Amino acid sequence: MKNPRLHTMMEEWLPEATIDDMQAKMESGELTSHDLVLMYQGRIAAFDKTINSVLELNPDALHIAAALDAERKQKGPRSPLHGIPILVKDNIDTGDKMHTSAGSLALKDSIAIKDSFVASKLREAGAVILGKTNMTEWANFMGMDMKGGYSSRGGQVLNPYGPGKFEVGGSSAGSGASIAANLAAAAIGTETDGSILNPASQNSLVGIKPTVGLVSRTGIIPIAHTQDTAGPMARTVKDAVYLLQGIVGQDPQDPATMVSLPEFNHESLFDKKALKGTKIAVVREEYIGKWTEEQEQIFQKAVEQLEELGAEVIEAAIPAAKAKWGYNVLSYEFKADLNAYLNELAPTIPVRTLADVIAFNYEHGEKMLKYGQQVLLDSEATSGSLKEAEYLEELEYNLYMAREQGIDYALKEYGADAVLFPMDGSTIGSKAGYPSVTVPTAYTEDGEPIGITFTGTAFSEPLLIRLAYAYEQATTVRRAPELGINTNEKIHTTP
Numbered sequence: 001m002k003n004p005r006l007h008t009m010m011e012e013w014l015p016e017a018t019i020d021d022m023q024a025k026m027e028s029g030e031l032t033s034h035d036l037v038l039m040y041q042g043r044i045a046a047f048d049k050t051i052n053s054v055l056e057l058n059p060d061a062l063h064i065a066a067a068l069d070a071e072r073k074q075k076g077p078r079s080p081l082h083g084i085p086i087l088v089k090d091n092i093d094t095g096d097k098m099h100t101s102a103g104s105l106a107l108k109d110s111i112a113i114k115d116s117f118v119a120s121k122l123r124e125a126g127a128v129i130l131g132k133t134n135m136t137e138w139a140n141f142m143g144m145d146m147k148g149g150y151s152s153r154g155g156q157v158l159n160p161y162g163p164g165k166f167e168v169g170g171s172s173a174g175s176g177a178s179i180a181a182n183l184a185a186a187a188i189g190t191e192t193d194g195s196i197l198n199p200a201s202q203n204s205l206v207g208i209k210p211t212v213g214l215v216s217r218t219g220i221i222p223i224a225h226t227q228d229t230a231g232p233m234a235r236t237v238k239d240a241v242y243l244l245q246g247i248v249g250q251d252p253q254d255p256a257t258m259v260s261l262p263e264f265n266h267e268s269l270f271d272k273k274a275l276k277g278t279k280i281a282v283v284r285e286e287y288i289g290k291w292t293e294e295q296e297q298i299f300q301k302a303v304e305q306l307e308e309l310g311a312e313v314i315e316a317a318i319p320a321a322k323a324k325w326g327y328n329v330l331s332y333e334f335k336a337d338l339n340a341y342l343n344e345l346a347p348t349i350p351v352r353t354l355a356d357v358i359a360f361n362y363e364h365g366e367k368m369l370k371y372g373q374q375v376l377l378d379s380e381a382t383s384g385s386l387k388e389a390e391y392l393e394e395l396e397y398n399l400y401m402a403r404e405q406g407i408d409y410a411l412k413e414y415g416a417d418a419v420l421f422p423m424d425g426s427t428i429g430s431k432a433g434y435p436s437v438t439v440p441t442a443y444t445e446d447g448e449p450i451g452i453t454f455t456g457t458a459f460s461e462p463l464l465i466r467l468a469y470a471y472e473q474a475t476t477v478r479r480a481p482e483l484g485i486n487t488n489e490k491i492h493t494t495p
Contacts, residue, residue, distance in 0.1 A: 001042045010039040015182050015480055019084055019239045022185065026072065026083055033065035033072075033083030036185075037128060040085050044131075044183050047483050051158045051168075053178035055090050057131040059097050065128050080242040082126030087187040089175050090132045090154070091139060092230065093219035094119045102221040103137040103151025105367060106360040110349050116219025117251045118188060118230050125246035130184050133174030139195060140171040141223050141334055141379075143371030148198075149173030152368050159202060160481040166448045169199030169424075175233050176203035180481055186234035186243045192223040192330065194426035196231045200438040201424045201451030204478050206240045206468065207233045209426070211459045212433035213256035215247050221341055224333035225256075226395065227430050235478060237439065237469040241269060244461070262459045272473045274466035276310030280454075281416035283425075285321035291422065295450065298442045299422045302452045305441075306420070309474050314414045320406030320428050329398055332391040334379045354380050402432035408457055418456045418467055425453040435461045437468040440477040 001007040009031070013021075025031035041057065048054050058064070068083045077083070088094065091102040093112035101107035115123065122129060134154035140146055148170030149157030157173040159166040160181040168177055172189025176199030179187045189196040191209045200207025208231045215230050222228050232243035251257045282303060291299075303313050335354050342352050351357055358376050361368040382388065406428040410419045421429075421436075429436045436455040443449055452471075454464045472478075 003038075006035055006039055006042075009035075010042055014039050014043070016235070018236055019080055019185055019242050022084060023077070023080060023082070027077075032069045033085075033128060034062060034069055036083065036085050037061050037065045037130065040130060040184055043181070047160075047181050048178070048183060050163055050483065051160050051177045051181055052155055053134055053157050053174040053181070054087065054183060055132045055134045055154045055174065056098055058094075058129055061085070061128055061130050068126055068128065071126075078124075078126035079246060081122070081246045084127050084185045085130040086122060086127045086243065087130055087133050087175060087178055087184040088119065088122075089172050089187070089189050090135050091190060091221035092116050092118055092188060094129055094132070096129070098132055100132070100221065101153050102139065103135045103153050104357070105152045105364065106351050106357050107349070108153050110345055112219065113344075113346055114219070117216035117249070117254065118220065118247045121247045121249055122188075127246060133172070133178055133187060135174050136171035136195075138376070139190065139192060139221075139223050141192075141330065141375050142373050144374050146371040149177070150371070152370070160483060161204065161447055161449055165446070167202055169202035171195040172199050172233065176200060176205060179203070179205055179233055179235060181483060182235070182480065186232055186239050188230055188243070188247070189233050190220060190228065190230045191426070191430065192227045193430040194424050196233060197424035197426045197436055197438045197453055200233050201453070202449060204440045204443070204449035204451070205233050205235060205438075206237050206440070206472070207231065207438040208240050208244050208461070208465070209429070209436045210244065210461060211435045213259055214261060214435070214459065214461065216249065216251035216254040216257050218251050218253040222334070222337035224330045225337050226329060226333060227433060237437075237465060237472050238270060241465055262462050269462060269465050270469055271466055272470055273310070274470040275306060278310075278417045278467065279312045279314060279415055280306055280418055280420050280467075281314050281316035281410040281414045282420045283316050283318055283321060283410060284422065285317060287422050294444055295422070298444070298450050299452065302441045303420070305475060306471065309470060313420075314416060316410045316414050316416070316419070318406055318410050318413075320401045320409070323401040323405070325398070325427065325431065326394055328390050328394040331375070331379045332382045332386060332388065335382050335384045336386055339384060398431040402428050403434070407432050407434050407455055411457060418454050418460070418464060421453045421455060423451055423453065425455065429455040434458055435464055437461075437464040439468040439472050441475070442477060443479075
């Protein structure tokens, strides 16, 4: 990078700078949003060849940043996100010059007619949408054995802590890898079951999977309306909260959001002593025999840390740990939800139904069918009417087991404030539609990141954030990955 001031800041200050750090420098006049965009573009040029996490950049990002800089001088900042470069997953519509494809070449030419609700809220908060992140194709709802982070449009995302060595997680893999490598301040991911929490855990990030209904899904390529949600991924709890606050809101186009939303009071959220006097129910049963001895020891140490911080930790047994989960709900809802989304695309896009997607994949099999498309075929075999008995029965079973016999059971039976799961611990919470927060807890001897997950009942995000923040501040686990590229050699701009 030719600008010596920005080059020095990019190498020495930016890698672990928080949103508060960035705002302080912009308020003092030492830095601009335009500078931040240039530096992040420089880091993407230097490092993303290694991890392949960013699918495309917003060609207007520098102009948007300059306009926000001018607005800051005239009116002051809109929010903590004013001028902050943010990446969004490639299944989130942005009404600009970027594409929205869910990682599929079938939609490589699709440009959204308008912003998703999430994108519009980000712009309203003053964020700079820097680009789109690569993801597991169709949010890993395509082939039975598809590798996390792979898409026909973008190729394979790699984990910056061990490219080719450690799993990057799915399906918000690009959002996770890019923020771990600090290619933007924070990112938006989406989750149906584990797609925020898992890549957050694998990339030593904080991931917040909100209650279904806290964040609108309008303009997001779906899997299943009963479980889908967008949420933030960031290097710190506070940064993730800033991003969550920026995208929360009621949307008449998404009925799930038309409920009373929790209040996010800054002072109460960021309390380093929030764990003191709390009761945490630990659920291990479904993980016994599925993790390594080292992972088990790491989780036990996290439990002991919580106790040292003043929490009472209770070993909990819940009926949901023995539940027989299927994927009929996802299979049935995917066809109906995807067809509705595709029907709203610009008329120039020929792919209008799930059947069209399947036909495209067969026609371009060499590029599209590396992992097959059996999941798509199973979904297409449903009627799309959502009236089949096996769908309705499984939906009711999932809600009953995950809520009354799962999270709510643990909270009531043991008098707990929250439930703690190992690593990403997503399935029960996701089927309940309940919130979870993943926070870094350790690294294996090989250097693979490990997280723990706090889960609660509907709209308990403020409590979960408080617990995660107190744990994060006491343990300060996260360290940046060693990307191993000399930015002086790899970044070139026109003099």
